[in-house]
Structures are given as C-alpha cells and as structure tokens.
Amino acid sequence: MTSTSDPAASPAIVTAAVLVIGDEILSGRTKDQNIGFIADYLTAVGIDLTEVRIVPDVEDRIVEAVNALRGRYDYVFTTGGIGPTHDDITADAIAKAFGVSIDVDPRAVELMLARYQATDLTPARLRMARIPAGADLIPNAVSAAPGFRIGNVHVMAGVPKIMQSMMDAIGPTLAHGRPLLSETIEAGTGEGAIAEPFGAIAAANPDAILGSYPYFDGTRYGTRLVVRARDPERLKAVAAEVAAMVAALHARA
Template structure:
C-alpha cells in the first residue's frame, strides 16, 4: 500500500435480485466500508442493482468514472442469473471467455469430470482482467482497471478482499472521535452548527439513539484526517456538551 495525499475513494456495487427483494440480507456493505475506511479509502456511494445486464452496465460505468475504485459483490456464480462478469465485460467493451488460469483454479477443488458447463461459468473472465484469488472455494473474482469483482458469499468476499487489499492505493486514514451529548438532537443542533462553521475542515455529525434507560440521546461524531484539527474541534464539542448539561440540569 502507498500513502496518497489526495483522498482515495470507492463505491460499492451489490448485484442481486435477492438483495432487493429482501430474501437475502446483505452482510457485505458494512464489512467492506469498515475495512476500506481503516486502510484510508473513503466509501462515497453504495448501489444495489438487479440481475439485469443494462442496469449493471450503467451502474459500473457511472461509478468507475467517479471513484478511484469500485467494489462489486455478487453475481459471479454458476447459475443462469449470475451475469455480473458478462455485464462488466460489456461495460468495458471487451470479450469474455473461459480463462485458462481460472479454469486451473477450479480444478484445484473440482475434478475434471465434474467441471460441467455451469461450473465453467465461474471461469469466464473479461479479457484483460487480473484474477482475484479465492482461498475458500477457488472460483476466482477479477480486477479490471479500477473495478474489483468479488463473490457475494460473505466468507468468500472477505477472503478476496484480503487478497486485493495489499495492492490498493490508499490515502491518509480518516480519524474519528465520538462523544455522547446526553441530550436530544434538537438540543445540540444550533450550537453544533456554529462549531461546524468554525471548523470547516472537520466533518461533524449527530446521530440520535435511544439510551439503555429509554431516554433519547445523541452521539456526536467528529472526523478529520488532521489530528490537530480533530483535537481543536473536539475541544469545542466537549465544551458545548458540558454547557448543555448545565442548562438541562434540574
């Protein structure tokens, strides 16, 4: 990995009718976002698209033009509705066929006699793509330009992400601190806006929740790549929280 001055950005594209219908609960978005944030890549957008070629093509072309990386999950299995690889080949305007390298990987787990037409679909790779090894079940993903295509099964996706992570360009890691306001979001909105205006290079968010005692509360999250700017903003946020506590005290 290399430390870059400019932010490195990413989008996550999840492919699958089963996600959109609710039959399958996605477990990959949060994992990928947390993983990338930890290594200095900002996830800026997430799209969930159906198993429709034109929808996948449109999404990948839009996202790859906008962000440093696009991480795609799902739709690279052996069945008829696994059309991600074909769709991405179409998006890049390249051919797709059984890749000898991918076929050899499948044979590490599947006997030659069992390598039927359906299973061979998992070895079809767009021309010019690099393979993403799959230590779990051997069927590889692939990486073409800035688009990284991984399996939808969480354990396999996680293993693939570990494989590609050392090759990714990374930026300066976003630092973050959280403090409970011990107040409703409406109580902190005004003063928090003033603090945000005073620290324009820092991102400040408020996230309401219900505390264990059943009372409404708000987490205040301050983010910055600069430790000094983060500390300065947190100083003002803590002072605000203390001031509101005094005002709300019975």
C-alpha cells in the same frame, strides 16, 4: 479522481464505491452482510467509501452503474452475480461495460482444478471461469473460483466468506489514503437542544466532518456527536470545542 497506479503511494484521499448486484438483495430474501465489512475494511486502510448502490440482475442496469461509478471513484467493488447459474450475469455485464470480450480463462480453469476434478468442471461450473479479456484474477481461498479486476473495478463473490477472502487478497494492491479519524462526544440530551450550536461549530470548521446520531435507550433520548478529521490535531481541537459546547449547555440547564 486520484491516480492509484502505485499502491505504495499514499494520496491524501482515496475514494471508493460498492455496487451490490442481485435480485435477492432487493427482494429482502438475502440480507446483505458485505457492505458493512467492506466499509470497515476500507476505513481501516484509509479509503473513503462514499457511495453504495444496489441493482438487480439486469445487464443494462449493471453496465450503467459500473460505468457511472468507475468514472467517479478511485475504486469500485462489486459483490454478487459471478456464480454458476443462469442469472449470474455480472461478468458478462462488466465485459460489456468495458467493451471487451469474455470467455473461459485458462488461468481460472487452472485454479478451479485445484478443487475439482477435470470431469467435475461441468458447463455450469465453467461459467465461473469466464473472465473479461484483459482482467487480472482475484484469488478465492475458499472455493477456488476467482473474482477479477479490470481497470479500477474489483468483481467479487456475493457469499460473505468468499468475498472476505477476496478482499484480503485485494488489500495489498490498494493505494491507501490518510485515514479519517473520529472521536465521539456524548451529548446527554436530544438533538433539538444541541442542533443550533453544533451546526455553528460545523460551519466554522469546514475541514472536519461533524455528525449527530440520536438514540433512545428505553428510558431517555440521547445524542452521540461524532467529529471526523484526517489531521489528529484538528480532530482534537474540534472535538474539544464540541465537548465545551455540551458542557456549557448542561451548566445552563
């Protein structure tokens, strides 16, 4: 795992995982909109999102997942379960995972007072001000109730607009790695025709990531071949090799 104590430092590879928390996601009642946004955001700043998990609102399952992911990746981003209702248990689970206490945080209360009158801070709303000991707050420009960061775990709301504002607040604190560049080559045929030579190119270029993505456009099958690499010269060279392979196959057809 790469050290990320200095956000200005740019190690070659920075890794991350997303943990989505909520029964409503697993039941299909709520359609997740956060994974794609986080993936795009991290890719743009050179952080590799390499794992996504979805767990129910069950404390032991959240604790287990958080502890597994935070030990494996540079960053963990969680969404969901930090609201005012009884089933919003993420903050308590994170505190348990880190072995720290949790209580209403005066800093969080101060932020919420910018939106609510003191008399409106009901016990339910104050649940959103409960922060694990030692955590830093993540500002919430939309509805005031903050997220928080403890260790390498960033705990954010599940509401997409709020989560996105929290990601914008987090962004400057993150170490950025070398971005993974990509180039797409249209194969003009199904996967079966290109699988063997494409696999050979992949095996010969272990410093690049090659993927094939078939599609059907309503009239014909096709495949988009994607080459990814951190070094632009290597990307250019391997993509050219793939393009030459595709051209040769069509020339023989």
